[in-house]
Amino acid sequence: MHYLRSLDDSDALAERLRGGGRRLVLIGSGWIGMEVAATAKTLGNEVTILERDPVPLAPAVGARMGEVFRRLHEDHGVDLRTSVHVERIIGDDRAEGVTVEGETVPADLVLIGIGAVPDVALATAAGIAVDNGILTDASLRTSAPDVYAAGDVANAYHPVIQRHLRSEHWANALNAGPVAARAMMGGQAVHDGIPxxxxxxxxxxxxxxxxxxxxxDAELVVRGDLTTREFIAFWVDDGRVVGGMNVNVWDVQDDIQALIRSGDRVSVPSLTDTGTPLARLLG
Known part of the structure; x- marks a missing residue:
């Protein structure tokens, strides 16, 4: 039975899967579950994903985009089961299967990818304010003098959207540390990047x-073809682009981020028109 939290976890999982021929059962269809499933299947293993929600990745990208990833995995032979409830993992010194709604799915190894919660025990013991992570201002200062928080654990105030936002992705870990360091040294640094x-x-x-x-709560607008999996999806709130996802379409991320950062209102027809360069939509 495996988790994927560290490099050692990754190495141990890779050693078991690299030769192919294994039966892998994944509990959870978040990013970890779906990425490991794709890698394991490509390496020649049998893969089953068990997910309690109706659509994989829906909390991250919504149901419509989640269905794109469902079809991708099913097209490559992954057994993806949604709206199911795992009862228990079978085995003594090693996993032999997973019981789900009365059926036991055979397994040579099981990966649990059901998410994580921030470890705020140290902050709580120190009397630092916490709420879905360690609360900070835009410069990553906590409620305690001279104490800063960065990375997955920080629920930082984002000055653009004017609310707290906790991001668990690598770009946040990469960019938040330098902001905290500059703020510690007396600089006017704020963590205001787009996740x-x-x-x-x-x-x-x-x-x-x-x-x-x-x-x-934004409107989803698609430029391109979902069936061929070559498209750009935009999330539009009151005419403004607040999110953008390019799938097998390249060299557009800078323009997507510029659209989001601008806050300009953009017409839906111009977003869906593949003949209109994104750069032209910027005021």
């Missing part, structure tokens, strides 16, 4: 930039 994420699964490559709290 960014990418994934590669089978023959699908994707980049995503946007503000998840704003994307949740």
């Amino acid at each position: 960014y994420f990418y994934t590669d699964q089978f023959d699908l490559g994707m980049e995503l930039s946007g503000y998840p709290p704003l994307m949740a």
Whole structure:
């Protein structure tokens, strides 16, 4: 039974899967579950994903985009089961199967990818304010003098969307540390970047930039073809682009981020028109 939290976890999982011929059962269809599933299947293993929600990745990209990833995995032979409830993992010293709604799915190894919660025990013990992570201002200062927080654990105030935002992706870890360091040294640094994420699964490559709290209730607009998996998806709130995801379409992320950053109102027909360069939409 495996988790994927560290480099050692990754190495151990790779050693078991690299030769192919294994039966892997993944519990959870978030980014970890879907990425490992694609890698394991490509290496010649049998893969089953068990997910309690109706659509994979829906919390991250919504149901319509989640269906794109469902079809991708099913087209490559992954057994993806949604709206199911895992009862238990079978085995003594090693996993032998997973019981789901009365059926036991055979397994040589099981990966649990059901998400994580921020470890705020140290902050709580120190009396630092916490709420879905360690609360900070835009410069990553906590409620305690001279104490800063960065990375996955920080629920930082984002000055653009004017609310707190906790991001668990590598771009946040990469960019937040320097902001905290400059602020510690007395600089006027703020953590105001657009959250960014990418994934590669089978023959699908994707980049995503946007503000998840704003994307949740935004209109989804698609430029391109979902069936061929070559498109750009935009999340539009009151005429403004608040998120953008390019799938197998390249060299457009800078323009997508510029659209989001501008806050300009853009017409839906211009967003969906593949003949209109994105750069032309910028005021």
